[in-house]
Amino acid sequence: MKYSLKCTSCGSIYNSKSNAYRCNKCNSILEVDYKYPTEMDLGNGEIKHSKYKQLFPISGKLLSLGEGGTPLIKHKINASDLILKLEADNPTNSFKDRGSSVEITKAIELGFKEVCCASTGNMGFSIATYAKKFGIKCTIFLSKDAKIEKIEKIKKAGAEIVEVKGDFNTALETAELFSKVNNVFLCGDYHYRKEGQKSIIFEIFDQLGKLPDFIFLPVGNATLLAAIYKGMKELKRLKITNRQTRLIAVQAKGCDPLVRAYNQHKKLTYMHSTTEADAIAVGYPTFGFEGLEALRESKGLALSVSDRELESARKALHKSRVYAELGGVASFAGALKINKVHPSWFKDKTVVCLITGNN
Ligand SMILES: [Zn+2]
Numbered sequence: 001m002k003y004s005l006k007c008t009s010c011g012s013i014y015n016s017k018s019n020a021y022r023c024n025k026c027n028s029i030l031e032v033d034y035k036y037p038t039e040m041d042l043g044n045g046e047i048k049h050s051k052y053k054q055l056f057p058i059s060g061k062l063l064s065l066g067e068g069g070t071p072l073i074k075h076k077i078n079a080s081d082l083i084l085k086l087e088a089d090n091p092t093n094s095f096k097d098r099g100s101s102v103e104i105t106k107a108i109e110l111g112f113k114e115v116c117c118a119s120t121g122n123m124g125f126s127i128a129t130y131a132k133k134f135g136i137k138c139t140i141f142l143s144k145d146a147k148i149e150k151i152e153k154i155k156k157a158g159a160e161i162v163e164v165k166g167d168f169n170t171a172l173e174t175a176e177l178f179s180k181v182n183n184v185f186l187c188g189d190y191h192y193r194k195e196g197q198k199s200i201i202f203e204i205f206d207q208l209g210k211l212p213d214f215i216f217l218p219v220g221n222a223t224l225l226a227a228i229y230k231g232m233k234e235l236k237r238l239k240i241t242n243r244q245t246r247l248i249a250v251q252a253k254g255c256d257p258l259v260r261a262y263n264q265h266k267k268l269t270y271m272h273s274t275t276e277a278d279a280i281a282v283g284y285p286t287f288g289f290e291g292l293e294a295l296r297e298s299k300g301l302a303l304s305v306s307d308r309e310l311e312s313a314r315k316a317l318h319k320s321r322v323y324a325e326l327g328g329v330a331s332f333a334g335a336l337k338i339n340k341v342h343p344s345w346f347k348d349k350t351v352v353c354l355i356t357g358n359n
Contacts, residue, residue, distance in 0.1 A: 003057050005191060006033040008290060016057065019110060021176075021190045029286060030191045031230075032057045040238040047206045049098050049199040055234060056102050056195050063105040063134050067097035068199050072207050072352070075320060077339050080346035083212070084317075084332070085204065087356045088324055092153075094279075094357030095200060095224065096126035100187070102196030104130040107185035113137060116179050117187040118164075118171035120220070120278045121150030122357050127187050128159035139184070141175040143168040145278050150359055167273060168221075168282050189223040189286045197227035198234070204352060205235060211243040212350035218330035219249040219258055219302075220280035222291030224356070229294030247300040249291065250334030252277040252327070256304040258285055262295050263302055276307050279327030279357055305333040317355070328357040 005014040009028035014020050022029055034057075045051045049068025056062065070089045075082045087095035104127070107115050114137040117127050124140035131138035138159040142151060144166060154161055162178075164171040172188070179186035187193065205211055211232065219225055225247060235241050251259045254275030261268040268288040273281040285291060295302055305313075310326045313333035317324055331353040338345055 001034045001036070001054060003032050003034045005030040017110065019185070021186050032191050032195050036234075036237055038239075041240060042202055042206060047203055049101060049196075049203075052199045052202045055198065055202070057192065058102065058105050058109065060109060062101060063108065063130070064101050065091040065097065065130065065133060067091055067101055068203060070203070072204070073322070075322070077336060078343055080339060080343070080351070082335055082346070083350065083352045084322060085200070085352055085354050086322065087200070087354060088328065088358035092122075092126045092129045093359050094122040094126060094328070095197065095354070096123045096357070097130075098199050099193035099196035099223070100126040100130040103127070103187045103192045104134055104136065106192045107187070108134060108136060110185065112185035114139070114182075114184045115187045116141065116175050116184045118143070118168065118175035119146070119188070120168050120281060121146045121154070122279050122359050123188065124159065125150060125153045125157060125359060128154045128157035132158045139178065141171040141178070143171040145273065145281055147278055153359065169270070169284050172286070189221040194223050194227045194230065194287070197224050198231035200224070200354070201228045201231035201235070205241065208350065210350075211235070211241055211245045212352045214246050214248055214349060214351045215354065216248045216250060216331035216335050216351070217354045218280050218327055218356050219251050219291065220282040220285065220327065222249075222258055222285040222287035224354070225249055225294050226287040226290035229290070229298060232298070245298060247294055247298040248334060249295060249300065249302045250330040251302070251304050252280055252310060252330060253304040253306045255281045255283060257283065258288055258291055259302040259304045261288070262292055268292065277310055277327035277330065279325060280330060303334050303337065305330060305337055309333045309337060322355060324355045324358045328355050331355065
């Protein structure tokens with residue numbers, strides 16, 4: 001589908017061939033603005049990420065390692081049935097692969113021979129794997145809290161690693177500078193990744209035959225939250241469904257800037273991370289403003305869970321043979337927390353928890 005890039009703040013328009021990732025007038029992030037038809041359907045093919053290519057900013061072939069098509073499984077907590085979407089079933093064990101498929105396709109489409117990215121681990125592993133597979137050089141800037149197991153996986157995937165003496169936001173600044181100075185395609189939580197992450201909501205719609213009442217999701221940089229909301233708006237705009245899902249953002253208590261901003265009606269401010277859930281340890285979310293809008297517009301909720309609550313959620317899932325890392329179970333920990341206080345809350349509701357990764 002034809003598109004241009006639009007600043008999310010001042011509305012400035014950039015050509016689809018532009019390599020801009022922030023607005024050069026106001027420094028805000030951009031979004032993909034399609035020339036939508038009045039109506040469209042999602043088609044009848046096999047349910048997987050590549051099925052939704054018509055809603056990605058890709059003109060040729062979509063490069064894919066078979067991401068998406070992840071299972072939905074029922075999971076009972078007390079008297080309520082939850083539905084878990086197992087994103088660890090993706091090629092590099094996290095939801096990040098959906099975004100990497102679109103980003104690496106786009107980098108190659110735009111003629112780049114090299115990509116770079118800031119990461120706490122999972123995104124780096126995903127991009128490094130796609131870059132290697134599709135023959136493009138890759139440099140990953142890792143925050144100081146990146147776990148050794150994840151660093152090893154990225155190394156094995158053949159990427160150059162730069163360990164930054166700082167948190168994710170410092171790694172992000174370094175990657176942005178590196179990409180500008182060296183004319184390298186910048187991967188990460190920007191507009192193209194957001195487009196790829198949208199496939200998760202299209203899949204849920206296809207798998208359930210409707211949008212659920214609630215979706216619980218872990219939030220770090222808030223890209224997935226913003227992506228799901230954009231996907232829901234597209235489903236509405238294309239007259240596929242009018243149903244509305246309430247989005248429920250769950251952050252780790254040791255790093256919950258979005259939850260604080262939303263619940264206290266305050267401006268988003270940087271927060272120093274103290275959580276062990278490295279995958280969602282982001283002190284200042286890139287998609288924070290869009291994430292807040294997604295919560296407001298979907299009549300959503302935001303809540304924090306302690307590392308102890310994350311650990312016990314992880315253990316509870318492990319018993320049911322659902323394997324995930326701490327950050328990946330924040331959604332489930334949030335659902336457990338709400339269920340404990342308001343057991344009737346989920347009654348007769350379709351509730352999906354995104355289990356986002358296991359690295
Ligand atoms: Zn702007």
